[in-house]
């Protein structure tokens with residue numbers, strides 16, 4: 001408190017906002033960890049210097065390799081999810097230092113362009129990063145990440161070439177709040193969570209590797225806060241709100257009190273949620289509700305295991321196919337599924353077969369797509385449609401799933417179904433694969449796993465009665481169902497008042513599906529983002545839903561919401577919401 005009033009006399013409170021990257025509120029003294037600026041010389045060389053210049057380059061590349069190997073050695077001391085994040089990144093860096101396009105380009109600049117090694121590294125890394133950013137793909141974040149990786153490896157080689165120091169985290173006081181222009185994942189790996197209370201950067205996005213690392217390390221962080229660097233003074237007291245993405249430099253007493261109040265609330269909330277872990281998921285009137293997790297990337301597995309989720313309700317298998325030049329074969333896929341099934345220790349894992357298309361891109365699949373692309377990918381060859389057009393893709397994936405099912409209970413799920421015929425065709429392929437594996441004596445599940453479908457199209461809702469004969473379970477994908485019902489792109493923000501899963505049109509779709517599922521005796525779950533909104537729990541239970549699958553982090557909050565309500569109360573809410581005029585009215589009902 002003393003520090004604050006001392007600082008207050010010189011500086012007024014200043015607020016900045018950035019990306020809320022890692023949650024939590026912290027208060028502490030600011031410590032700047034600036035990276036010394038790189039200076040490079042642009043002198044031209046002559047042909048006689050080429051050999052010496054290339055030797056300098058080789059030496060700097062060798063040093064960079066050694067540093068990265070050392071960094072890999074440090075990974076063992078980091079939380080498991082940061083290891084999973086950083087390991088492939090270090091591999092990518094090492095690959096770039098080997099026989100890569102980057103290294104070839106740098107050598108050509110030295111040999112043919114007669115550029116000095118520094119200039120060649122800088123210009124080639126920049127040129128390749130720019131070329132990646134200019135690619136015509138929808139995955140803007142992915143392109144940005146790859147461009148950053150190329151620039152990062154360029155900078156590392158340059159520091160070694162010019163013998164200029166890297167950023168240093170030495171001399172940090174305990175509980176410091178670290179301020180930097182930008183942080184790279186390899187910087188993040190050097191940060192000790194026991195010393196650093198929070199992190200602020202002026203540059204950086206919410207979805208990069210650094211952000212994922214900081215979340216994994218559990219350090220509250222706000223990245224990309226423009227202007228903060230210029231306003232900050234080392235030693236100044238700062239508050240970081242990692243949930244809201246807010247930074248307060250030199251807080252007033254009122255701001256300080258508000259932050260300490262919030263910290264108390266967060267601690268109480270955490271304790272309450274932790275207590276919930278072992279409590280059953282049922283309503284006040286004892287109706288059981290199954291809460292499962294969605295898995296999008298393998299590093300989420302430890303978090304899911306701790307979340308109290310009773311299995312995986314949606315494994316989005318797309319990650320297995322992404323960022324690679326060729327498709328994963330049966331053995332590769334089997335190994336990945338097996339690990340996940342074994343980790344869930346007897347709880348069921350619902351594996352959704354590849355859902356390519358719409359906003360999801362898989363480069364390795366380009367040979368399977370219509371030439372020249374599709375005019376409207378969301379309405380084209382996506383999900384099960386693509387798989388049925390190329391059954392060899394489906395056969396490989398189904399074989400891998402059946403083999404993994406020997407390790408524990410598995411369900412198979414189909415995305416983007418609109419016709420019952422699609423399900424019966426897949427079942428035929430599943431039978432064929434099953435018989436082939438049996439004939440070969442391969443270890444597979446004892447019984448054929450249940451084959452279910454995502455309900456994501458209005459056609460699937462309208463034909464649910466027929467689909468319930470063809471399929472063993474329904475999982476309502478409210479993300480896509482909202483998009484196709486309202487004819488509004490799912491990338492539109494809710495604020496645009498077009499895409500909103502709380503629109504009664506969507507709720508009626510859910511209600512019809514749930515009723516038909518109950519009538520036909522097949523389980524119905526919800527696995528779209530709506531399932532993770534605790535405010536929507538009474539509405540979903542009131543419509544008859546008894547299974548929800550969501551991001552692992554949301555499980556405790558949703559469980560608390562389930563335990564707080566009775567079914568009679570939920571049914572009254574659902575009846576009112578189904579008759580509401582629009583999503584705003586539904587929100588009013590939920591607030592009431």
Ligand code: PEP
Pocket residue numbers: 314316355456476477478479480481527528529
């Ligand atoms: C959905 O559409 O609701 C869903 C869960 O699938 P995805 O978000 O992977 O398209």
Ligand code: MG
Pocket residue numbers: 415456477479480
């Ligand atoms: Mg979907």
